[in-house]
Amino acid sequence: MTAEDIMETDFVCVHPGMSLREAANLMTEHNRLFLPVMDEECGKGGVLLEDDLLRAVMPKYLDSLTNLNFLPDAYELVDADGSVEQLAVKDIIQDRQLYTVQHDAGPAEIAHVMLKKSIAGVGVEKDDKIIGYVTRGTLVRHIYAHTLSQEKKQQS
Amino acid sequence: MNLPAVVAIAIFLVTYILLATEKVHKTKAVLAGAVLMILLRIVSQRTALHGDEAAGIEGVDWNTIMLLIGMMIVVNVTRSTGGFEWLAIKAAKLVHGHPTHIIILLCSITAVLSAILDNVTTVIIIAPVTILIFKRLESDPIPCLISIICASNIGGTATLIGDPPNIIIGSAARLSFLDFLSVDGPVALASMIALVVAIVLFLHARVAVPMAARERIMEFDEGAAITDWALLKRCIVVLVIVLVGYVAHGSLGLEPATIALGGAALILLLHTEGPDEALRHVEWSTIFFFIGLFIMVAGLVKTGVLDMMGNGLTSLTAGNTTAMTMVLLWASGLICGVINNIAYTTMMTPLIKSIAVAAHPDAAAAAWSELYHAPDILPLWWALSMGACLGGNSTIVGSAANVVLANIAEAGGHPITFGRYLKYGVPIAFVTLLISTFWLWLLFLR
Numbered sequence: 001m002t003a004e005d006i007m008e009t010d011f012v013c014v015h016p017g018m019s020l021r022e023a024a025n026l027m028t029e030h031n032r033l034f035l036p037v038m039d040e041e042c043g044k045g046g047v048l049l050e051d052d053l054l055r056a057v058m059p060k061y062l063d064s065l066t067n068l069n070f071l072p073d074a075y076e077l078v079d080a081d082g083s084v085e086q087l088a089v090k091d092i093i094q095d096r097q098l099y100t101v102q103h104d105a106g107p108a109e110i111a112h113v114m115l116k117k118s119i120a121g122v123g124v125e126k127d128d129k130i131i132g133y134v135t136r137g138t139l140v141r142h143i144y145a146h147t148l149s150q151e152k153k154q155q156s
Numbered sequence: 157m158n159l160p161a162v163v164a165i166a167i168f169l170v171t172y173i174l175l176a177t178e179k180v181h182k183t184k185a186v187l188a189g190a191v192l193m194i195l196l197r198i199v200s201q202r203t204a205l206h207g208d209e210a211a212g213i214e215g216v217d218w219n220t221i222m223l224l225i226g227m228m229i230v231v232n233v234t235r236s237t238g239g240f241e242w243l244a245i246k247a248a249k250l251v252h253g254h255p256t257h258i259i260i261l262l263c264s265i266t267a268v269l270s271a272i273l274d275n276v277t278t279v280i281i282i283a284p285v286t287i288l289i290f291k292r293l294e295s296d297p298i299p300c301l302i303s304i305i306c307a308s309n310i311g312g313t314a315t316l317i318g319d320p321p322n323i324i325i326g327s328a329a330r331l332s333f334l335d336f337l338s339v340d341g342p343v344a345l346a347s348m349i350a351l352v353v354a355i356v357l358f359l360h361a362r363v364a365v366p367m368a369a370r371e372r373i374m375e376f377d378e379g380a381a382i383t384d385w386a387l388l389k390r391c392i393v394v395l396v397i398v399l400v401g402y403v404a405h406g407s408l409g410l411e412p413a414t415i416a417l418g419g420a421a422l423i424l425l426l427h428t429e430g431p432d433e434a435l436r437h438v439e440w441s442t443i444f445f446f447i448g449l450f451i452m453v454a455g456l457v458k459t460g461v462l463d464m465m466g467n468g469l470t471s472l473t474a475g476n477t478t479a480m481t482m483v484l485l486w487a488s489g490l491i492c493g494v495i496n497n498i499a500y501t502t503m504m505t506p507l508i509k510s511i512a513v514a515a516h517p518d519a520a521a522a523a524w525s526e527l528y529h530a531p532d533i534l535p536l537w538w539a540l541s542m543g544a545c546l547g548g549n550s551t552i553v554g555s556a557a558n559v560v561l562a563n564i565a566e567a568g569g570h571p572i573t574f575g576r577y578l579k580y581g582v583p584i585a586f587v588t589l590l591i592s593t594f595w596l597w598l599l600f601l602r
Contacts, residue, residue: 059568065241067383070242072377
């Protein structure tokens with residue numbers, strides 16, 4: 001089993017110019033915690049996290065406070081300056097690289113990258129192009145399904 | 157001048173230019189400079205890291221480093237309880253949202269916290285709460301934010317642990333917490349009084365708000381700011397023990413770093429969480445900045461550059477203590493408005509040691525440390541301390557706390573421009589340095 005066997009090829013991704021609202025819709029629609037950011041040619045890209053979308057609506061000057069429970073109207077702070085509608089993915093994307101594995105990488109190699117980098121998915125690379133995407137969920141499903149079926153075979 | 161001295165000066169100048177222009181992160185620049193000093197055999201690694209007492213080279217001042225790390229741990233755990241937010245909101249409610257009184261109280265809290273903790277942590281908490289308070293008052297927070305910067309630098313001047321220059325000076329000159337409190341303390345107190353007078357005279361009319369806005373401040377729930385009451389109580393106990401330790405360290409014969417590390421150990425023991433989180437928040441970048449600077453300065457001392465400068469300064473002022481003290485105070489004040497006061501103080505402490513040795517050529521090397529408290533040398537340490545700490549008030553880049561607060565203000569939609577700050581900062585720096593001049597004269601130079 002290699003990355004190419006288990007990867008999703010019609011995976012959801014966002015483009016740098018996409019508005020934050022569109023990105024947030026995609027994320028919730030597909031129930032994802034993150035989305036890969038890729039340019040039109042599917043070259044190497046970045047990652048947009050739910051954290052980034054939340055950070056974009058929260059005032060930065062409050063970062064150092066322990067909590068905001070003492071505020072009677074903390075809800076007013078969400079997008080207080082009304083700038084979110086004008087923002088695109090490229091405006092808020094952190095300098096976070098999209099980690100990739102080669103198309104022939106095995107499950108152990110993919111799991112190692114995910115655990116080492118604390119990431120929820122990796123791009124699958126072939127000839128310098130991203131050809132697919134493996135999420136943690138997909139990997140867990142495949143590893144366990146594979147391991148379990150092996151065990152069953154052995155039992156029978 | 158020999159070749160190693162020329163190379164040492166070249167490394168030093170290039171690094172300081174990088175620091176001033178911020179082309180490279182300050183820690184990267186200084187570490188590279190430090191390693192170059194060792195690689196080019198200007199100073200050996202042993203001397204750089206451990207000093208060479210016989211040659212009068214301090215090397216890395218581990219007392220300063222451990223004091224900083226210890227206090228950072230204590231402050232980080234305390235900060236996580238929400239206690240500082242509680243204090244700031246409680247103050248605003250105590251004066252029923254009266255803006256001038258809020259400014260005065262927040263400045264006083266900032267000054268006290270800066271004196272016993274550190275300036276940057278203090279403004280990191282007080283500044284966002286200030287913006288929230290003034291947003292609710294529908295008033296401009298900038299006058300209050302600028303006053304808070306000044307209060308943090310003034311408060312930091314008061315104690316050995318208040319501001320990094322004082323930690324470096326205290327360690328180098330063997331001056332105790334009580335020494336600082338009795339010499340720098342009154343200057344800080346008088347400067348705070350001057351600041352309060354300036355706030356009442358110049359800001360009172362500008363920040364006036366209607367009664368209805370003031371009422372809105374009372375809706376804050378300061379109790380909800382506390383995330384962990386049990387831990388906060390333990391932190392307060394540890395802080396009190398640490399403060400008593402600092403007051404007594406001189407008479408107990410303990411180094412200040414021992415007190416700080418003791419406080420850190422105690423607070424970690426009393427904390428239910430493991431040490432990793434508290435240690436992760438130690439500003440390692442700042443710690444390595446200090447280590448790099450100490451190594452670079454060891455290179456300058458080793459090659460005799462600082463001795464040459466010390467001799468030059470002594471002959472320039474003809475050994476006149478009053479002249480030297482005043483030059484040091486005002487020059488430090490001026491320079492620290494522009495360059496990093498930690499980098500400046502690290503270089504100046506061995507320079508004062510060189511001056512001490514040059515002024516007392518007959519003293520044996522073993523008795524050098526006694527020279528640092530000689531009547532003609534002692535005022536120089538205090539002039540350096542006051543100049544380096546209070547000079548930081550003059551510009552928005554004068555100290556780390558200023559820069560941090562300016563960034564918070566900008567993120568909050570209230571940018572403090574260089575020019576706008578200058579109008580407040582320069583007069584405050586000038587008046588506080590005048591107070592220092594008078595106090596130094598009264599204590600040492602009459």
